[in-house]
Amino acid sequence: MTPETLRKWVKQFEIDNGDKTGVTTAEQEEIKRLKKEVLKLQQTQEILLAASAFFAKTVPEGH
Numbered sequence: 001m002t003p004e005t006l007r008k009w010v011k012q013f014e015i016d017n018g019d020k021t022g023v024t025t026a027e028q029e030e031i032k033r034l035k036k037e038v039l040k041l042q043q044t045q046e047i048l049l050a051a052s053a054f055f056a057k058t059v060p061e062g063h
Contacts, residue, residue: 012025
């Protein structure tokens with residue numbers, strides 16, 4: 001283990017413990033989860049937009 005690794009661990013512990021300001025481990029995990037959810041929702045939206053454009057083209061005129 002390097003001194004830099006130990007320093008980062010101590011700093012994160014102090015943040016998690018409320019002794020220093022910063023993003024806690026729990027907040028980091030929530031941000032990561034939300035980023036994944038946003039990506040999934042964006043992909044779903046792209047699929048739905050493509051599907052709606054496809055079906056809009058296949059509907060006969062006047063219906």
